Amino acid sequence: MATQRDAGWPIYRRHFLGIAAAALVIFVSPASAIAADAGFTRFIASLWPEAQQAGVSRATFDTETRGLEPDYKLPDLILPGRPATGAPSQAEFVQVPADYVKETSIARLASEGQRLMQKYRAALADIESRFGVPATTVLAIWGRETDYGRYGLPYDTLRVVATQAYVGRRKDQYRTEFILALKILSDGAVTRKDMRSSWAGATGLTQFLPSEYYKHGVDLDGDGRIDIWNSVSDALASAAQQLKNKGWQPGLRWAYEVRAPGNVDCTQGVPEVTRPIGEWQRIGFVPVRGQQLTAAEKAEQASLLQPEGIYGPAFLTTKNYFVIKEYNFSDLYVLFVGHLSDRISKPQPFATPWAATTQLRTTDVESMQRHLTRIGLYADKLDGKAGMKTRAALGAYQKSAGLKVDCWPSADVLRAMSGAR
Secondary structure (H helix, E strand, O other), rough: OOOOOOOOOOOOOOOOOOHHHHHHHOOOOHHHHHHOOOOHHHHHHHHHHHHHEEEEEEHHHHHHOOOOOOOOOOOOHHHHOOOOOOOOOHHHOOOOOHHOOOOHHHHHHHHHHHHHHHHHHHHHHHHHHHOOOOOOHHHHHHHHHHOOOOOOOOOOHHHHHHHHHHEEEHHHHHHHHHHHHHHHHHHOOOOOOOOOEEOOOOOOOOOOOOOHHHHHHHHOOOOOOOOOOOOOHHHHHHHHHHEEEEEEOOOOOEEEEOOOOOOOHHHHOOOEEEEHHHHHHHHOOEEHHHHOOOOOHHHHHEEEOOOOEOOOOOEEEOOOHHHHHHOOOOOOHHHHHHHHHHHOOOOOOOOOOOOOOOOOOOOHHHHHHHHHHOEEEOOOOOOOOOOOHHHHHHHHHHHHHOOOOOOOOOOHHHHHHHHOO
């Protein structure tokens, strides 16, 4: 989904970065904790009419909310007398591509994915036939989200969504998620013990919020319930259904790796700038390894993606790239899933290696975004993340300032901006 989700997988997935994790712990005095928890209890009790309307039984509501306590150590909360914690830094936004899309990790997951292709051959064939989504793509999502189910999610889903509904930055969203989490339990889809989640409430083998479960869940194994926690078939089919519902186009690749021309204008690397792939080829973007494209492929619209500016690999991204991005709004996430999907069927690494770039601190990138906003080159979120629009705006700034145009947030560019203020 497009909103931020954290599964907490310690190697790959969005997670608390070591030192930052300790800073997120909230210490509340005993007296204030008692008062706050009393308020929390009243808040939860007030939600019964909404839960009842959604189809939650009174027995489930009473059983599951009895003794329920908030978790004030979660990120993304607004607590009285405390600064808002904010969401934890996600690996997709604070790691350079070489660290996030790590070759050793991709190779290991691809090997395991090949084994799972055989193990779940019948279910995956059914998924491809029904939803038009490649088996390798849903396997890659499963591998990315929970290491093919080996990573145990650390939180109690109901406690997470209840806390976020009470004191989170997105209360309205999580109010709905709390009601639907109760409905999942009331429907008997999973036990409370097995409904574990990320800090943001995403649960199951392929990481769904409760609302996504009801929008996209599929009972592929035909046992009468949608079980994304224990049934691999249901979890993978549900991921495929979500991609289909978000606009997945069967038979269309997610992206093509290309070699960019030496005079590439990296400021064009935004979703709004699209051309037929054949036109990109005519201006010098050559598919790697001599790959020959069909006439239909050349006619497909694509946009340019250069995750490290002019350094490292370049890609022409199709509509399906942005469908995967709806699952998680990060270019590196999509690159990981897309590349892992490719590697499961063909064991070839990226043709162009990642460059030895360094990632500035989030606060520094946000400072750049503020400067770019002031001078009219950037009009998106001030989030400290070097996404497509930030990189393109940096390139535009570099052009105007007479700097090397590489569309990458470096210390040199930060110094130039500081001197211009």
